[in-house]
Amino acid sequence: MSLPKHNSSKQLWRNLVDTPAVLVDLNVVERNIARCQKRCEQLGFTVRPHIKTHKIPLLAQAQLDAGAMGITCQKLGEAEVMVEAGIDDILISYNIIGAAKLARLKALTEKARIIVCADSGYVVAGLSHAFADAKKPLEVMVECDTGMNRCGVTTAAEAANLAQEIFRAPGLTFSGLMTYPAADQGNEAITWLGQAKEACQKAGLDVPVISSGGTPDLFKLTANDIITEYRPGSYIYNDRSLVSSGAVTEDDCALSVLTTVVSRPTKDRAAIDAGSKSLTSDTFGHADFGTVLGHPNIQLASLSEEHGHLKSKSTAGLGQIKVGDTLRILPNHACVVSNLFDHITFVRGDYFVKHQTVAARGAVK
Amino acid sequence: MSLPKHNSSKQLWRNLVDTPAVLVDLNVVERNIARCQKRCEQLGFTVRPHIKTHKIPLLAQAQLDAGAMGITCQKLGEAEVMVEAGIDDILISYNIIGAAKLARLKALTEKARIIVCADSGYVVAGLSHAFADAKKPLEVMVECDTGMNRCGVTTAAEAANLAQEIFRAPGLTFSGLMTYPAADQGNEAITWLGQAKEACQKAGLDVPVISSGGTPDLFKLTANDIITEYRPGSYIYNDRSLVSSGAVTEDDCALSVLTTVVSRPTKDRAAIDAGSKSLTSDTFGHADFGTVLGHPNIQLASLSEEHGHLKSKSTAGLGQIKVGDTLRILPNHACVVSNLFDHITFVRGDYFVKHQTVAARGAVK
Known part of the structure; x- marks a missing residue:
């Protein structure tokens, strides 16, 4: 783990921090990262933490150092900050739409492995148009709505159809299924994803990754043959919810x-x-x-x-x-709080570690 | 009014702005500023707009150009940004506490006229300690709770007592009463402030300014002999509420x-x-x-x-x-939205004017 220690003079943060201030205890962060990594390994999942909670490259790097195989970003702007900081394997779990964002996405794929998702033919067509002449195909997952009523195709058949659309689209490659399940619906989500996987396979497609997420569900889930990757976010900080x-x-x-x-x-x-x-x-x-x-x-x-x-x-x-x-x-809710502060303060127990810029704060585009 | 125009090429903002984006129509801003200024003049109030809504020096300057005699900030950090941009008459309508902020406040008073408020002896003592050796006394208003149940002394007698405490405190001068009234309680607030003014005068104190605020109340208020200054905030943008x-x-x-x-x-x-x-x-x-x-x-x-x-x-x-x-x-609620975006976009109707930094965004300290 690469996170900074307090220095030898052991200054108390109480003497150094004016209010209001966001304090983040790195001792707790390290415990949270280690526990989540271990839990995912027990369940046989690779880990791709969602950095929307912290928006800080240093913490993303700590998640990678602990064994995560990559990270997840919600917005292209977050991914740009992370790539700039040297992180080279990122899933952007968001439909990317419009010429301006597609051009930025294409530029980003020159510097790092970027995977995106899609839940409609419109999104797939835009991605294909932008990447038809790319040196290597863009990896695209199908976003699946397994019960949360947010984005995502709503049936296994639709998932398989969109997967085929991606497979056939110039410049794209189908790289799996992705969901953000409703709390306590872990099993329902797994059934849903199992049916979608089968439908894709019947259509002749490999489903290399099936990605799920959500901190609350992680400790309720049991081992299964469907999910291969997990995208926990809030676990690094946790919060009252x-x-x-x-x-x-x-x-x-x-x-x-x-x-x-x-x-x-x-x-x-x-x-x-x-x-x-x-x-x-x-x-x-x-x-x-x-x-x-x-x-x-x-x-x-x-x-x-x-x-x-x-x-x-x-x-x-x-x-x-x-x-x-x-x-x-x-x-x-920790994720929205860290989005309000340009700078936070890292501590370890009573001791000051450093002031820290929240580099991807406000990266909503 | 000093706000920028769209340029002669008349570019449509639709072709230039990616989403999500905050659009601010300067045609509407100008109308809102002019209407509020006129209304306050009709009521005999000087205007001291609260910039927490926009957090942009250029818009504060437009408010001053229209006739405002100064601005209001809620946080010291906002005032620092505004002073840096050349604005030289600021009320910080917030209890300023602690050595770090008092040192910043003192530095700011070297560059501009800064008025602050207080609602307790603790706050007055801190201000006095910091300004006892200052070249000129710090202007301090008494914050009055006239019905909103936020900060402020809760009776006219307390207001007069705290005013005297400020008057006697080394380095400070008592400069008036300040309230943020509850919506629809304008008359109640005026009665309250009238009693506090009388109590101050009975104690031998002048009350040079009595400051009230709040956009919703502005168009309900009638002329009165109590309020001398108004601090509207949201009116520059307005919002669904x-x-x-x-x-x-x-x-x-x-x-x-x-x-x-x-x-x-x-x-x-x-x-x-x-x-x-x-x-x-x-x-x-x-x-x-x-x-x-x-x-x-x-x-x-x-x-x-x-x-x-x-x-x-x-x-x-x-x-x-x-x-x-x-x-x-x-x-x-417009005020919290403009606090989320580092940059917004100025438009006039369908036309693009410029991208604009929100310089005091996130200045919560």
Whole structure:
């Protein structure tokens, strides 16, 4: 593992970090990477972590060093940042459409192995048009909707038809099936993918990779003969939604938001310096906006843009909380938080490691 | 007004902008600035626009050119960007706490007129400690909670007490009262502020400025002898929440998010390339995530990180919408959207003006 250590002077991050700040504990990151890698190996999956959670080449490299065979990006812009940093095997799990993006995609394939996906003839036609004269064919997977109701073909027959369309299209090669399954539908997804694989094989096509993803499902899945590759994302940081789902504990959460209490207007209320521009309004089924770590009776009840508003969950009120205190928030959803900060802070326990640029933040194109 | 025009070649933005993209129509921006300035002048208020909505010095300058006497920032980092761009009169409507920020604040006051606020003795003590040896005293307003339940002292008596604390504190000067009123509580806020003004005057203090804010309230307010300054923010762009509140119409909305349909998995569903990392999950009381402009029967029903999921509101289904189509989304909340994009695109009607950096994006510290 190539992640940096704290230096020998052992500076405490408390003395070096102003708020609001995203803290990422690399000790926890390393544990999370190792545990996920081991779990995938036990299940016989190759690992292709989704970097949308962290958007940092250094962490992608740590995932590769631990045994991942490549990474996954959601947007072309993320892949460009990762290739620039030297990562050379990337699945972009997104329909890439339009002349501008296709030209960027083609340029990227000159520098690294890039695999993409498609769920319609329109997407396949665009890719084929762009790659018909390419030196080597573009690898294209069929995106399958196995229950999440997002993108993806919705039947095994459609999957096989689109696979054949890719196979026949100039400049393209069919390289497998890809899904993002609904939580707790792991088995349903496997049945779906098994039928699609069979339909492809009946049509005379090899299905070299069948890729699934999602952190919550990873520890529920059992070994099977269908899935060959897994794309976990959130596991590297984890967050409150994963704690609530039972997948992990608070100790497994690497990312927290350090805040300062800036106002204590009444006995019952306090405001911190992190609002929706630091945490986002994602609730993920919760009634509030994050866990105030170490303060089980305090609720982060609402957010304005630059303030979070704390209330007491009990008649005890907010107790000793006073202006100037620092509090750590475990956000509902880590992936959107790391997308808000240009820079975060790597720590190890109480110790400062380094400030870190989030190089692919905001790469939505 | 100093905003750029489209150039003589009149290029259509449709040919120049890839998605997802934030489009800001400067024709609408100019109308919005002029209308708000006129309204405030009719009411006898000086204008100090809140730049948290746009975070762009060029637009702040246009607000000043139209007659604003200064600007408002919510965070010190925003003010630093604005001062760097040459803006020299800024209210930071936020409690500034801690040695690191106080040192930055002090450096900023060497370059521009900076006013801050406070709602507790803790904040006043910190400011005084930092400015006791300053060449000129720091102007400090008392933040008042007139009904919003955010920050601010909660009674007129507390306001007068804190005003006196500021008046007596070395390095500080008391410069007025500031509130952000709850919508539809304009009159209640005015009564509150009138009582606080009287309490300050009874204690022998002048109250040179009484500052209120909020776009929704601006067109409901009537002339009064209390408020002297107004800090509207959202009015420069407007958004779906302001349309829903009845304050403006869709034609008054300058900001939209241009997206491409990337998937059409079933007759009833489509996915666009803007999700919570482009629009945020802010609902502001809506059941969904934005208005699909020109398509009243289509609902932006849910968001994943990089996809928005469209459904039909009627039995007619999604009709002719197909992969590759572009759609414009009016977001629920413009301020958080402009905070997600490093660059946006200025247009005038159908014409491209320029790509624009959002210089104070992410300045949460």
